[in-house]
Amino acid sequence: MGLLSEGSPLSWEETKALAEHVRQHGIEQFINLYRKLRDRTGDVLKWGDEVEYIIVKFDDENERAMVSLRADSLLPKLQEKEQADPQNVKSLWRPEYGAYMIEGTPGKPYGGLLAHFNIVEANMQYRRAEASTLLSNGEVLMSITNFPRLGCPNFTSPPYAPNPKSGVTLSHYFPDEAIFPGHPRFKTLTSNIRERRGEKVAINIPIFKDINTKIPVDNSHVLEPGVAQPDCVYMDAMGFGMGCCCLQLTFQACCITEARTLYDQLAPLCPIMLALSAASPIYRGHLTDVDCRWNVISASVDCRTKEERGLEPLKDNKFRIQKSRYDSIDSYLSPDHEKYNDIPIVHDAAIYRRLREGGIDHPLALHVAHLFIRDTVSLFSERVNQDDENDTDHFENIQSTNWQTMRFKPPPPNSSIGWRVEFRPCEAQLTDFENAAYVCFVVLLTRVILSYRLNFVMPISKVDENMQRAQRRGACASQRFWWRRDVGAPPEVAPHSADAHDHDQYAEMTIDEIVNGKEGVFPGLVPLIESYLSGMDVDADTHCSVQQYLKLIQRRAANEISTMATWMREFVTTHPKYQKDSIVTDKINYDLLKTAHGIQTGKIPAPTLLGSSNVSKTNEDIPKAFSKMMSKDCP
Numbered sequence: 067m068g069l070l071s072e073g074s075p076l077s078w079e080e081t082k083a084l085a086e087h088v089r090q091h092g093i094e095q096f097i098n099l100y101r102k103l104r105d106r107t108g109d110v111l112k113w114g115d116e117v118e119y120i121i122v123k124f125d126d127e128n129e130r131a132m133v134s135l136r137a138d139s140l141l142p143k144l145q146e147k148e149q150a151d152p153q154n155v156k157s158l159w160r161p162e163y164g165a166y167m168i169e170g171t172p173g174k175p176y177g178g179l180l181a182h183f184n185i186v187e188a189n190m191q192y193r194r195a196e197a198s199t200l201l202s203n204g205e206v207l208m209s210i211t212n213f214p215r216l217g218c219p220n221f222t223s224p225p226y227a228p229n230p231k232s233g234v235t236l237s238h239y240f241p242d243e244a245i246f247p248g249h250p251r252f253k254t255l256t257s258n259i260r261e262r263r264g265e266k267v268a269i270n271i272p273i274f275k276d277i278n279t280k281i282p283v284d285n286s287h288v289l290e291p292g293v294a295q296p297d298c299v300y301m302d303a304m305g306f307g308m309g310c311c312c313l314q315l316t317f318q319a320c321c322i323t324e325a326r327t328l329y330d331q332l333a334p335l336c337p338i339m340l341a342l343s344a345a346s347p348i349y350r351g352h353l354t355d356v357d358c359r360w361n362v363i364s365a366s367v368d369c370r371t372k373e374e375r376g377l378e379p380l381k382d383n384k385f386r387i388q389k390s391r392y393d394s395i396d397s398y399l400s401p402d403h404e405k406y407n408d409i410p411i412v413h414d415a416a417i418y419r420r421l422r423e424g425g426i427d428h429p430l431a432l433h434v435a436h437l438f439i440r441d442t443v444s445l446f447s448e449r450v451n452q453d454d455e456n457d458t459d460h461f462e463n464i465q466s467t468n469w470q471t472m473r474f475k476p477p478p479p480n481s482s483i484g485w486r487v488e489f490r491p492c493e494a495q496l497t498d499f500e501n502a503a504y505v506c507f508v509v510l511l512t513r514v515i516l517s518y519r520l521n522f523v524m525p526i527s528k529v530d531e532n533m534q535r536a537q538r539r540g541a542c543a544s545q546r547f548w549w550r551r552d553v554g555a556p557p558e559v560a561p562h563s564a565d566a567h568d569h570d571q572y573a574e575m576t577i578d579e580i581v582n583g584k585e586g587v588f589p590g591l592v593p594l595i596e597s598y599l600s601g602m603d604v605d606a607d608t609h610c611s612v613q614q615y616l617k618l619i620q621r622r623a624a625n626e627i628s629t630m631a632t633w634m635r636e637f638v639t640t641h642p643k644y645q646k647d648s649i650v651t652d653k654i655n656y657d658l659l660k661t662a663h664g665i666q667t668g669k670i671p672a673p674t675l676l677g678s679s680n681v682s683k684t685n686e687d688i689p690k691a692f693s694k695m696m697s698k699d700c701p
Contacts, residue, residue, distance in 0.1 A: 109484030307366025
């Protein structure tokens with residue numbers, strides 16, 4: 067979730083008083099870091115994934131499923147190996163917002179060898195098994211994006227009642243005990259975001275209207291008149307968003323220019339991958355009209371005041387801000403792509419001037435000055451005064467609480483880590499096979515983008531439009547998305563690509579057309595990857611695994627198999643106990659998660675979700691002989 071400084075959290079009033087201090091020193095820290103490291107080159111490709119998990123507890127006797135609030139007892143045990151021998155662990159474990167969540171990453175980043183694609187899934191399997199050994203009776207570890215009955219009565223184990231009168235969330239549905247207790251950052255963020263906003267966060271997600279669906283959905287519009295919308299599932303706490311799981315990727319580039327290129331080129335891919343990974347149609351026990359978590363999280367941490375949201379004239383605040391601090395990016399970073407920044411970039415003019423004086427070019431200065439319109443929402447007394455030459459905590463404080471689709475990450479001071487880019491839109495998938503497939507697909511695309519010098523960039527306004535389309539019910543199968551027709555693909559891949567004079571043209575395409583290609587319009591992402599791989603020497607097992615991963619992506623894009631969101635919808639709406647009222651009862655939720663867990667462990671086949679051949683040849687070891695002949699007998 068970003069920077070996890072230890073220490074004593076300051077109250078909102080104390081934090082607010084230091085907001086300008088953090089901003090000014092954060093900017094100086096960035097300028098100093100940039101001066102030292104802007105010419106750094108020669109870093110090799112490294113990359114890694116992050117998977118977040120929910121601890122689910124099954125009560126088989128009463129046929130109920132809950133989230134188990136035991137992350138704080140699991141984490142110290144999971145971190146023992148890292149503390150004993152940090153250089154040689156196979157996995158790293160970190161806390162997440164929910165007291166029922168944990169986050170796992172590989173012990174070491176992967177590198178540039180194609181053979182590394184074959185160890186991703188094996189490492190994910192290792193992580194899941196490692197954490198599962200610590201679970202109690204009835205508990206399972208699930209990489210589901212959202213727990214479907216989060217916020218329903220007694221959704222936690224042990225059960226706690228929410229307290230709308232006191233505490234940090236003041237929620238009608240989400241108890242403070244469901245927030246991870248082992249690090250003060252999470253509760254501090256929760257109360258500070260609410261206090262800065264001047265009221266509780268308000269999340270309204272349109273209900274899926276079935277034949278017996280009641281409007282108003284429930285009594286939330288009575289509890290919160292004028293805030294809760296009657297035809298929406300209303301949620302009122304940060305936990306409804308930050309209590310969701312996702313799948314994220316970080317890439318190390320060889321230099322700052324390559325990092326900026328990757329940031330820009332991957333940004334248009336974010337909505338496509340969001341739709342392709344859609345996995346969260348159920349919120350607070352209701353089927354909704356969306357398939358993804360994105361707008362839920364965005365609203366769950368929206369600390370903008372009424373003035374900043376444009377509901378009242380500016381008086382106490384400086385800026386009218388269009389988006390929450392969790393949202394899609396607002397500008398490209400490469401000078402070549404400035405003309406595509408077609409939405410106004412709200413930024414702090416004084417900070418922009420200081421960055422320019424500090425030697426930072428226009429697009430990067432604009433990006434940082436835009437991030438820094440936000441206040442810090444979490445500050446520790448021990449970290450107020452820092453050495454701006456060697457510390458970057460104030461910069462990271464604001465950088466790490468701008469949760470956007472992409473994140474541009476400078477190297478930490480005095481470290482061997484290079485310029486990095488984080489890819490953040492994907493929803494967590496049910497199985498390790500799927501998560502590995504999505505990870506390998508995106509990493510392969512970065513190789514193709516850099517090798518073929520492809521250009522996916524289009525006006526930011528179109529990317530924003532795509533982000534909203536990507537979340538609609540059934541978007542992966544039915545929505546159309548803006549996409550660039552001519553991406554500069556080599557002629558052997560795209561002999562019919564658009565004429566030179568219309569290289570800036572965009573067309574609305576389906577996910578199928580973007581991934582698998584549309585003759586005469588766009589070659590397709592997978593054919594581009596296949597073309598790149600055809601010139602590579604790769605061992606047989608890796609070849610087989612990568613082909614299986616690409617096949618999953620292709621079949622999902624072509625609607626031959628479902629997204630997790632569609633699979634969940636169909637499970638609920640065809641359940642014998644479903645009343646066609648959009649309500650996911652305890653019994654339906656129990657059966658849904660029991661079945662999902664059976665699919666996750668391989669005990670229950672799921673041809674509509676995974677297809678028939680979803681077994682890779684993943685292996686923890688990198689083969690010695692990369693030049694083995696590629697076998698033709700992939701399953």
